[in-house]
Structure formats: structure tokens, C-alpha cells
Amino acid sequence: MLRRLIRPISPSARREERIFYLFILPWLIGLVVFNAGPILGILGLSFTDWRISFQGLNFVGLENYRTLFADETFWVSVGNTLYITVGRVVLGTIFALFLAILLNQKVPGIPFFRAVYYLPSVTAGVAVALVWIWIFNPQVGILNHSLRLLGIKGPTWIHSTVWVKPSLIIMSIFTVGPNMIILLAGLQGIPKELYEAAEIDGAGAWEKFANVTLPMLSPVLFFVIIISVAASFQNFTEIRVMTQGGPGESSNVLVWYLWENAFVYFQMGVASAVAWIIFLLLMGLTGIQFRLGRRWVFYEV
Amino acid sequence: MTHPPVAQEPRKAKGDAAWYRSIKGRRALAVLLTFALLIPLGILFVVPFFVMMSTALKTKPQIFQFPPSLIPDPIVWQNFPDGWYGYGIIDFTNCTWNSLKITVNNIVGNLVSCTLAAYAFARLKARGKNIFFGILLATMLLPNEAVLIPQYVLFRILGWNDTHLPLMVPPWFGWPFFIFLLRQFFLTIPEELVDAAKIDGAGHARILLQIFIPLSKPALATLAIFAFVGNWNNFFGPLLYLRTPEIQTLPVCLVQYQGAYGNTDWNLMMAVATITVIPVLLLFIFGQRYFVEGIATSGVKR
DSSP, rough: OOOHHOOOOOOHHHHHHHHHHHHHHHHHHHHHIIHHHHHHHHHHHBBBBBSSSSOOOOOOHHHHHHHHOOOOOHHHHHHHHHHHHHHHHHHHHHHHHHHHHHHTTTTTTTTHHHHHHHHHHHSSHHHHHHHHHHHHHHOOOHHHHHHHHHOOOOOOOSSSSTTTHHHHHHHHHHOOHHHHHHHHHHHHHHHHHHHHHHTTTTOOOOOIIIIIIHHHHHHHHOOOOOHHHHHTTTOHHHHHITTTTTTTTTOHHHHHHHHHHHSSOOOHHHHHHHHHHHHHHHHHHHHHHHHHHHHOOOOOO | OOOOOOOOOOSTTTTTTHHHHHHHHHHHHHHHHHHHHHHHHHHHHHHHHHHHHHHHHHHHHHHHHOOOOOSSOOOTHHHHHHHTTTSSOOOOHHHHHHHHHHHHHHHHHHHHHHHHHHHHHHHHOOOTTTHHHHHHHHHHHHHHHHHHHHHHHHHTTOTTSSSSSHHHGGGGGGGHHHHHHHHHHTSSSSSHHHHHHHTTTOOOHHHIIIIIIIHHHHHHHHHHHHHHHHHOOOOHHHHHOOOOGGGGGGHHHHHHHHHHTTOOOHHHHHHHHHHHHHHHHHHHHHHHHHHHHHHGGGGGOO
């Protein structure tokens, strides 16, 4: 390794190397100042009793972690985060794949439909979260009104401790646009010959899907799932605007728990511990997925 | 984080041998079935907009009417100015300027810093490159919230709290996802073009400016649109760093409005919400056309 690093290289290669580092310099600075530094900083802070001012900052060892693990709300928020993440990722990925397959059909007007399906993804934010409060309104909301027309008495959605998490999952289904496009690109990358060969072997639509589409698409699906898990962990806007972690603690997710500890109770040390746990949990989940991925992701040889 | 899609055009049916080989009748049925799914789903996806628009145009008694009506009657256009100027407590015009200023700065910052890094990762040879690329991929997954508190501390030490700086400076230092996507696009630009330019004596700065950037317009436009959407909708950052009402951005202003009048003036709030969504809608509609054009020009990919 060292030998390779000190191996003499030509002046032109050296110049190219200098330009490489010059070009990535802004990103490198950002990496150190805004990412790597903070991640280490937060680890340090999670061992202190820091509140909002730095005066009287004490090293408390694992005290914050002990406090966290003894706090029932913390475990509730872990459970809620996992519930919403699994729901969002499973349903969202299936739905995105379904839409991508639809958009991959050879019918006129596809660019139009692609735009329509993508639309809610670009407008996601406070404005649309506000609309969803109104859609989920138990009395005058359009959702329960539609259900009533079908003879179903709808639940109270975001005002119900049971339904608030499904509500958030339903809402997230509308923002699968990016995944849909990534999967669509993946579908279009599958060589036609494979389908033709399957047809010659007498494969039906389902067999073609199960034996050609899914294996060929599995690397893209894997990518989509990894990204979706990460995105689901960071879902703050909807919680803040629509539920504020409620009713009760039924939509209190880790990010909300972090926010409350840091900027409502000013328990910065505890909040730092939460941040570090979010980071570890996400890394752990990603690691597990890579491990499982070895079994189901098919890479062309 | 919303992540940018990879824009791509579906293949044209024309000239597709399999199309003609299949039986016409079965084909027609398949088309019909596809539309039977495409259209209801399309309607479903515009429901939130429809609700927003129709609520924005209703009178106050009508929004609480039971059973709810979908079509406003009468149509109250006055809700738009009434909502915007509201009760004079929230200055939406000023909020819009703040949002616009931050968004434009961040698009430019992101494009400049990400283009440089993407070019380096796609086209330059250097020792240690693979290690840094690995780090880049890993940071794509780093949750913003995990680094939020130390960033907050950092900006407080710098005295940047309650200014736009914490929102406007970091975009000049790259965004891992954009760097990655742009690098993927840069990799598709033929090596021969670069070699030809090198023979002509062009340096890397010139190759980047005169070959890569012009050829990557669709990719850059796509990234610009994502940066616009992400920054325009950004809620967490402004909520965290900004205190003074005069420097607040649109999403936070909307939430303040919700806090003040949220339980009664839904029609006015939806009117303001509609206005805030319009720039994103326009850009998206414009961008759609750009995607399509971009695919047409990407014949160079082969």
C-alpha cells in the first residue's frame, strides 16, 4: 500500500492528481465541516450533560444513553419509526413498481401520465401537508366522504392513535415519483431478447415478470429500497405540520423525539445521543439489507 | 431527502418489431386495460391539488358544510388576496423574496460545486480517488438529522444564527447525491471527445466548460429543478435557524399562519398554499419538456 502511494508518477499524472483534489476540494471541506466533524462532535456531546449554553458542561459518561433506554417514550418512538418505515418502504416500493410497469406500456400519452404521477412528489412540503390535514378530516374531509358514499364509516385518521401511522403511510404513497422514475429507467434497461426468449419457451405474463423482470430489476429495486429507508427515517415536515407526534405519542418518531429533546426541552446531550442512535440504526439497517441483498439481488455476470 | 429520479423516455412503439407481430385484437385489449388503470390513478394523484384549489375558492361556511361539496359555489377569487395579505401579521410577499433568494443562491452553489466534484470523480485519475468515492457514497445515506445539532452549534459559534447564512453557505460545498448522479452522466460522455480536446491543447477547465457542461445541459437542468424543489420546500432548516419574522421563508410562514388561524380560515390558508405551490408546478411543467429534449440530445450516449 505504502509502496504504491510513494511510487514515483509522471509529472502529467501528478498535475492531474492536483486538479482532482482541487476540484473535489469544496466537497471535501463540506464533508469535514458539515458531516464528518459534526458526526464526531455529536458523539462527544452525547456523553455530556450539555443543555443550551456551554457553561457548566460536564462529562457524564453513558448517563444520557441510560436515560434514553429507561424512557418509555424513546422506545415508543423507535417502534413508530420502524412501523412507518416498513409500511412506507414495502407499500411504496410495490406501488412505485406497479406505476413504473404501467408507464412502460406502449400506449399514447405516457409522458402526460408520467408527469401527473410525479407531480405530488415535487410539491411535497408544508403546503401539501396542510391539504392532507383537510383530506383526513373525519367529518368534512374528502376521504371519509368518499368512503361514506361507498357505505363505509371511515376512521378518524390522523386524530386516531390507531390510524395515524397508516394515514402517514397512505400519504407517502403519493410521493413515490422518484422511485417510480428510477424503476422505469431500470425496466427500460432490460434487454428485449430476454422476453422474446421467455416467450419462445412458452412463458406467460406472470412467469415473464417473475423470471425475467424481477431478477433483472433487482439491483435497481435494491437501490430504491435502501434510499427509501433512509428517506423514511428523516420524515419531519409531515409530523410537525400534521400531528406533532400525536395523538398521544402515536406518531412520535425518532426525528420528532430528537427535535423535542433538543429544541423544546433543550436536553442537548440527550438529543445528541438520539442523533447518534438514529445514525447507528440507519447504518445497521443498511448493513442488514446489504447482507440480505446477497441472497436476492441478481447481478449480471 | 427526496431523491432525484433518472429521467428517461419510454421507447417509441414505432419500429418495434414485437408490436407488429402481436395480434391486433389482443393488443387493443391490452391498451384498453392499461388506460383503465392509468386514468383512475391519474385522477387519484391530482386529488390533493383539487382539494387545495377547491377549498381555496370556497366561502367559509362552505368549507365546513356537511356533506362536503367538491365544487365551490360561489367561487371566491377574493380569497387569494385576502389570504396573502391576511391579517397583516405575516408578510407573505417578504417571505417569498427570502425563499427565492435562498433557493436561487443554493441552485447556483450546488451546480458549481457538484459539477467540479463530479468531473473529478468521472474523469480524473488520482491516488485515493476510490477511497473518497466510497466516502461520497456513504454520506449519501447520512441522515440530515444526525448532524443537525452539531451544525447548529457550529453556526451559533460562527454567529450565523438568525441569518440566512446557515441555509446559503453549505450548498456551495456539494451535495453527495447530485455529485453521484452528475458523475454517472459524465461517464457516458465519449472518451474520444476528451482526447480530441486534449490534442488541441485544452486543459481540464476548458474541457469541463466547453465539452462537459454543454453536453450535460439536460442533467444540469434536472439537478437545478431538484435543487429548486428541495430548497423551496425546505422546512426544517429555516425552522431551526431563523427567528426574526422579516427573514422567514415561505414554508415557515405558512405554518405560522396555520398556528394563528388554522382552525377557522382554511379557505384562506389553502389559497396561500396554492400560491406557494405554483412556482414549483411551473418549473416542473417546463422541466418535463426539458427532460424530453434532453433524451433526444443524449444520442451521444451511444
